[in-house]
Amino acid sequence: MSDHSKSPTDAPSIAEIITVNLARSFKNGEVGFTGLVTGGAAALYGTSMPLAAMSLAQAMHAPDLTILLAGWSHNPDLRSLDVMPDSEFDAVLRDLPCEAQMISYPGQWAIKRGDIDFGFSSGVQVDAVGNVNTVCVGDYRKPKVRLVGPILLPEHMTLFGREYVMMPHHARRNFVRRVDYVSGVGYPGGMEGRAKLGLTHGGPEWVVTPKCIFDFDKRVGSIRLKSIHHGASLSDINENHDFGLTFAQAETTPMPTAEELDLLRNHVDPKGVLLGRR
């Protein structure tokens, strides 16, 4: 089989399975926001799968969904891309045909009004209540590793309607009982706890990894194993987190339908720019 063939009968990849499940979770009319993450698995989880999922949703049940790429391009014509933009300030992004361009802040999307229905982010640590850390490993004042900083995480986890935390690697050090720095707030004390912090909106919806999807019992504020991807096992999951809880069971992440796979491979991403060539 050549590199380029994409028969709908080929078994779906993990990326395709995740993409389809994300797509199904979007509602018509929503606005979805993704940054422009570069480099390998981080780019796949942080940008490409989200874009493919939003495009697929548009093609299926959500024609009025708005894709916001890098906070700048509204409904970009992704099929016109031969290569993904390299950064949030390169010519490929500038030249990408779209419907509206946010060339100043504040601009078209009123982030503080809650215009963004869902977003995608990531972190070095996620914890059992859904807090995300992008700032440091170890003590804040004398860290073992200083990371990049809070960036847009505080906004992602409160101003957006819900957040998909996209974790490109499923390693024990990334899934901890308590993050070393709360960049983005999960559900400490559940929904009631969020309300006490003055947070009346948003929060993490799923945590997506190469092995599984987590969601949350938002009432008590605890992470849950929602589903395990085809090929992964419960012990794979339980051995690779330090949440202080053990998951006893989970369904298998639902598989794409033939229609979804066909749309994804031949309509959304015909050149394999997003999910790679099979």
Added chain:
Amino acid sequence: MSDHSKSPTDAPSIAEIITVNLARSFKNGEVGFTGLVTGGAAALYGTSMPLAAMSLAQAMHAPDLTILLAGWSHNPDLRSLDVMPDSEFDAVLRDLPCEAQMISYPGQWAIKRGDIDFGFSSGVQVDAVGNVNTVCVGDYRKPKVRLVGPILLPEHMTLFGREYVMMPHHARRNFVRRVDYVSGVGYPGGMEGRAKLGLTHGGPEWVVTPKCIFDFDKRVGSIRLKSIHHGASLSDINENHDFGLTFAQAETTPMPTAEELDLLRNHVDPKGVLLGRR
């Protein structure tokens, strides 16, 4: 003598005398702001004389002065005009060549930072401490005349470095002991009074009328007769205000030099678009 002749030996008009005195008061490097007032004497005092004065200052001692027209056009090429713009939203203004255009708020001039060194405004009433009223005549809740509203007067009289209050008519009803509504604040209680109100910047500098120029004793906060224009008399002034004080003497408003008149007539306003044809 034809309508169009402009010999520098012709006696200067009141408009020219005022324009030259304004021009002399501007410092190099300052930023001056004028709105776009339309119609007869109001336009002459509110827009045309200020623009001519700023242009003249640029041609004389203040080449780095910035003219801000209608809060939009930076250093407009006024000599390219065949007619004054009709409003702050017409094509003549849009098409006027300039250096920078403020197409959104907030924009190039940071009004609250104090970027504007001086401005020009007007009102239906000015009082003995320099307050200006653009809101109502009579009681606020049941006014004899409801005027337009505070507009930009609060900003003119505090955020700008100093204000030239341009009064196109010198009638007793316009110069009152106490305005019926304070749109823009003068010197109630002097500079100390302004400081108590939290105003650490700006305030009225001159009040300019067809008969005279008033300035202020800023320490005590009282209007003063600074100079009387050629042709007007002290009794003309004293009969036409209700400030509760009588002026005993004043100098004559200084006359233009031949160089100033020549620049004004032949360089700044060669078509008579600003100050009219002589």
Added chain:
Amino acid sequence: MTDRTSKIGTIADAVALIPDGTRLAIGGFAIYQHPMAVVRELIRAGRKDLTVVGTVNGNEVDLLAGAGCLAKVETSYVGLEKFGLAPNFRRAIERGTLEVVDYSEILSFDRFRASQENLSFWPCDYLGGTDVLTHNKDIKPFTCPLTGRAMHAVPPADPDVVVIHAVAADRHGNVILPQRHLLPQSLDVIMARGCDTVIVTAETIVSDAEIRRHAAQVQIPSYKTTLVVEAPWGAHPCSVLGRYRADDAHFAEYIAASASADGFQRYIDRYVHGPADHMAYLALVGIKQLTSLTEIDRL
């Protein structure tokens, strides 16, 4: 695959979104580019107790004030620029039948910025000594939490509905701001970004392809827009920069009529209640008069 939803509707649909008592922001500036087709339809529909929250208002508020549609106006200016004071607004205020809440111009802009940013107040430090503070009880004093300086908290505009008139929009609600524009047009954009119900009347509905060709100028994206109405000459007698000039003759007629309440009533009988809808209004004004106002500019 399902089709993308069209947001196209009628002027009647627009007015149905603006019930009695609505807190309404109306686009345009002074006597420029107001969505007059909607304003006239509000009068035809007999709307009452509207609050207009604005920045620099003009004939749109004067017409609504004269027709008795308004309970309150919150703004920095109501006037007719070169045509003078707003006669019907003035009469209503002087008779005490209309309440006005005065703001300074910059704060009237900032109030819409507060709404855009979901801020429950806008901070200000320069109102001391003005009678804005004396009479506007919605503005409250407070102390800067960092410097201890005395400040004032200005309430957000928070309109229930925003209605603006644009040059071009698509059927999904993407709205284009012309490349060459002045400051007032950008205020419509700020208004629209701070409200959940945004009505856009447009001179022309353009294709999706046209929108993509002007993506850098789409200042109001589709998800911000509730309803799009095609309304050619929709701002008449106001001007629309790059499309048509103000109808000065019509303004003069309006001013003359508005010298008395009776005269104004005859004006609205003729120009508002007479024509059944916007197209009938345009026919009454006449194609000859309308086309005499034409201006030419690109998007």
Added chain:
Amino acid sequence: MTDRTSKIGTIADAVALIPDGTRLAIGGFAIYQHPMAVVRELIRAGRKDLTVVGTVNGNEVDLLAGAGCLAKVETSYVGLEKFGLAPNFRRAIERGTLEVVDYSEILSFDRFRASQENLSFWPCDYLGGTDVLTHNKDIKPFTCPLTGRAMHAVPPADPDVVVIHAVAADRHGNVILPQRHLLPQSLDVIMARGCDTVIVTAETIVSDAEIRRHAAQVQIPSYKTTLVVEAPWGAHPCSVLGRYRADDAHFAEYIAASASADGFQRYIDRYVHGPADHMAYLALVGIKQLTSLTEIDRL
């Protein structure tokens, strides 16, 4: 008639405006369009105890951190994007020789808006539960004066000096933003509008006539600008949209060198202290390498 004053100066003039201890905002975003010629000259001049106040910082802060010029950084991000963490910044933080004050990204923008508007704080209502509040003691709680809601007051950026790199400016200090640009470039504009000492390095100094032809794009007018310096390739190794791409090979060399403090010292000996000035730096990098990065776009 006197001539209009020229604000043209040198990179040395720029650095003379930035003494030890300056609170400095540096234009650009992540690893894009930083005024690197000035950053390198700051190191040559041995500047100490600078505070960088920023939004999204990258190699410019990493270079200054490695060279020991910094006392503090206030920002939302320091990193090298696709090249990973900022190695010298990281080392300085982990060793405790550099203080960082963390803000969220939107608030890091808002701080400069506060400076533009002379606001002594920016109000925010969504920081609850984050460790931004735990560790950033410059942010203070307060109560909304209108709603009673718990909020936080974020301090303004208030830089002493702003230095940015632009595509084009004139000798009077009018600065052009390219017609086709992305979001990060507009942040330079917000920075510049909120400071009294603004240094602009530009790829090219253009004529007064060129400025008038692009008046709608002059986002920083002359009166906001203190000093203009012509600095072709002034952002290298960063990219300048429409002029040149990032020098990925140089970045790779930088990253490799920065694996150790010694390696970094060898890098700055070669690329910063070695060349006497910016032109010597460009000669060292080489015309072949520089021109290989060329991009073409109009203003």
